[in-house]
Amino acid sequence: MEVVQEVPDATPTASTSTVPATAPGANSHVIKLGDHVIFRMPSQQTRIYKLEEKTTVNLGKFGSFPAANLIGHPFGLTYTIHDLGELRVMQPEVVKELEETQATNEYIEDIGEAVQPLTFEEIEALKKSGADAAEIISKQITSHANFELKTEFSKEKYKKRKQAKFSKTFTALAPSVPHLLDHLTAQGPQRVQWLRIDTMAQMLTFANVQEEGRFIVVEDCGGLVVGAMLERMGGKGRLLEIHDADSPPAHHMLGMMNLTEQELSPLRVLNWATADESHTPIFPPTELSGKKAKSDRERKRIEKRKEAVNLVLETRRELFEGDWDGMIVVSQYDPYSIVNRLGQYLGGSANCVLHSPYSSVLAETQLKLRQEGGWLNLQLTEGWLRRYQVLPGRTHPDMNVQGSGGWLLHAIKVYVLLS
Incomplete structure (x- = not known):
């Protein structure tokens, strides 16, 4: 199973380019068989696994994959988990400067289902249908009654919370x-x-x-x-x-x-x-x-x-x-x-x-x-x-x-x- 690199808005050939398995002179920064790796999830929780040939890394609700899929790849990359344990490298997120608007949080009333009509059962159905985290978050934002009343900072916090909840991503950290x-x-x-x-x-x-x-x-x-x-x-x-x-x-x-x-x-x-x-x-x-x-x-x-x-x-x-x-x-x-x-x-x-x-x-x-x-x-x-x-x-x-x-x-x- 190869780890493929995900490149937004790129040609089909580039979207499946293989990550280089080795880096000259950087063996200590490359994941090897028998190494311990710290896995950091979107929730900021961490788990440590020793990568053996037949080990399956289980990250709970975030997914699982064969440990061999990481062998030969550098520490520090963030991956998304796809079907059958396929891993794809995520590109670094571009930090955008938020522009303040006239919106405030003063008149927002959080009254449960009236604000967010998307139910737990509907979210589970979306997961089973193969919808990724971005699609689920987009539907939650669309159905949220008071989302546009929030400030830009509150909107960004809302998105971060949902990404930590639904994103099947992890970062492979060196055990420093x-x-x-x-x-x-x-x-x-x-x-x-x-x-x-x-x-x-x-x-x-x-x-x-x-x-x-x-x-x-x-x-x-x-x-x-x-x-x-x-x-x-x-x-x-x-x-x-x-x-x-x-x-x-x-x-x-x-x-x-x-x-x-x-x-x-x-x-x-x-x-x-x-x-x-x-x-x-x-x-x-x-x-x-x-x-x-x-x-x-x-x-x-x-x-x-x-x-x-x-x-x-x-x-x-x-x-x-x-x-x-x-x-x-x-x-x-x-x-x-x-x-x-x-x-x-x-x-x-x-x-x-x-x-x-x-x-x-x-x-x-x-x-x-x-x-x-x-x-x-x-x-x-x-x-x-x-x-x-x-x-x-x-x-x-x-x-x-x-x-x-x-x-x-x-x-x-x-x-x-x-x-």
């Missing part, structure tokens, strides 16, 4: 940090510790996350902060995550970011027990017994276990050697206890960035760090972000936004050198 953060925030900002994209950007900047750096991270955001740091590191350096699970942490968000093996290679993990110098880890046997030596399966299992043990021991050695370039903490646990435990491994002039949804928690941590010394430039800040709708004659701040992205405490580690 901003898009994933928006997806999780819509489900509940507590899932990402009330992080906001501007706060995330400030954290990465304060910590000076970059290639060839060595950083420690403690986070409870499903791997989202880890993924953001790995993106900046570009597969070079070392990123050590400290977590509270006996087994490797469940990085469900990190697994959705389509990072390559090279980009994931700097990541190492330790739990709090193995990150303690006074703790002696207990590992399963890593040597073959005489009876089991004949089993190839057992030998491979022991070799794999030995590699895992060596990796833990090597990671512990790296941590205890210290001289780390920075640390980021986005956790539900007390930030001071984490800094008190891990701050000793930071190098001189290393950046430490702590996040919390509550200023009182970080204010207390700031006071304790000042009293004990060893830290400079302790600054407690809160980011400020205002999203705007930018349209000709209709530019204004969004009405429903997240109030706060949390607070950040930034400090620089210093050591006193005794002569």
